[in-house]
Amino acid sequence: MSLVALAIRACTYLALRGATWAGDCVYESKLEPIDVIVQAETQPFITIAIDEASGEPKGHGASLLAAVDRLLLVIEIAVGVRALAEDGSTIIGVPPTDRGLEWTMDILVRQVMRALSTNPTWGDLWRRFRMELNGIRLLRGGAVDGERYAARQIVFDLHPVSDPDVGIIPASGSLWGTFIAALRGLDAADPELAEYRALADLIEAEIAEPHGIGSWQIVAARLGLARQSARALGIVPEGDGMLDGEAALVAVVEMDHGGGAIVVVDEARTDEIWPGHGPEAPQ
Missing domain, CATH: 3.30.70.1700 (Phage minor tail protein U)
Known part of the structure; x- marks a missing residue:
């Protein structure tokens, strides 16, 4: 849930x-x-x-x-x-x-x-x-x-x-930090309570584990923003805040020529369509 x-x-x-x-x-x-x-x-x-x-x-x-x-x-x-x-x-x-x-x-x-x-x-x-x-x-x-x-x-x-937000370690005095600390303070000798002690590690890991998420993405997630909206608000840092391997994805453009057919254009095909502007074009 x-x-x-x-x-x-x-x-x-x-x-x-x-x-x-x-x-x-x-x-x-x-x-x-x-x-x-x-x-x-x-x-x-x-x-x-x-x-x-x-x-x-x-x-x-x-x-x-x-x-x-x-x-x-x-x-x-x-x-x-x-x-x-x-x-x-x-x-x-x-x-x-x-x-x-x-x-x-x-x-x-x-x-x-x-x-x-x-x-x-x-x-x-x-x-x-x-x-x-x-x-x-x-x-x-x-x-x-x-x-x-x-x-x-x-x-x-x-x-x-x-x-809680993703990718942030709960502070000791925060609600989630207090909850996790209280779980860890339970009696480890009681089998039932020992399960709740283990729960503390699971919850903390789920909150704190960044999974490659940057700080700007944490803010965007908190606000429920897509990348374009986050960029328009100045949340996305210079360089688009792209993760490794993401640049190739955003370099792909879909063009609809009106008849319902979609032509995918990436950097490799740019010079075919617009000579002199492909990746090998002189800068």
């Missing part, structure tokens, strides 16, 4: 893990539906996912790195229990709601909100990444044959920050 979507999911997971009655039964981007996950759990659990990302870039120079301006973050909560069937077999599932389970779900929702609002590291980063909160919806997680079940969805409609 985007780096900011990844960051928001990670911050949500790290803020909620161990902060609610679900304990460590918190899962990021779990693909199985609740009735499958619950087979492995006999206590409350939480799943985290981003179900939708969208944006409405405006103007000719809209940047793709700033294109996503809306994310739907879905936090799903359920309570799993074991029940004994009449034949003595054990049935695992999401229990139908009763007063006690409703109380449990209400308190779990409150604990989620509290963790995201007060966690000094991951809750703070979560709030910085989401920038604006457009709305919240609380939905029941499911129903079968008209019977409601002890599962809830919290849907956050978020306006996130833009993805």
Whole structure:
């Protein structure tokens, strides 16, 4: 989706893990539906996912790195229990709601909100990444044959920050620099957290790796400009800021002679069409 979507999911997971009655039964981007996950759990659990990302870039120079301006973050909560069937077999599932389970779900929702609002590291980063909160919806997680079940969805409609620019190492005090440093500070002895420590290197490499991109191209990407527009604004340096091997490409011209036929003219054919002006012409 985007780096900011990844960051928001990670911050949500790290803020909620161990902060609610679900304990460590918190899962990021779990693909199985609740009735499958619950087979492995006999206590409350939480799943985290981003179900939708969208944006409405405006103007000719809209940047793709700033294109996503809306994310739907879905936090799903359920309570799993074991029940004994009449034949003595054990049935695992999401229990139908009763007063006690409703109380449990209400308190779990409150604990989620509290963790995201007060966690000094991951809750703070979560709030910085989401920038604006457009709305919240609380939905029941499911129903079968008209019977409601002890599962809830919290849907956050978020306006996130833009993805970071390319080819720039995040400064230590910046949002992305702080996020990467916090990931690296996680407990390496915890297998789950160790994966997030490794994530720091992946994110930093993706942001900082220039891939042969020059500084003027970073600026053009930020502004969503094509080369011609960047050149007109004086962003492209002298020599067109061309990369190695690029000069031969821009020396090719397509000429339409009106009948729909395209004639490709490069430096080698210039002298045929315009004698004395080819690459071998005297200067």
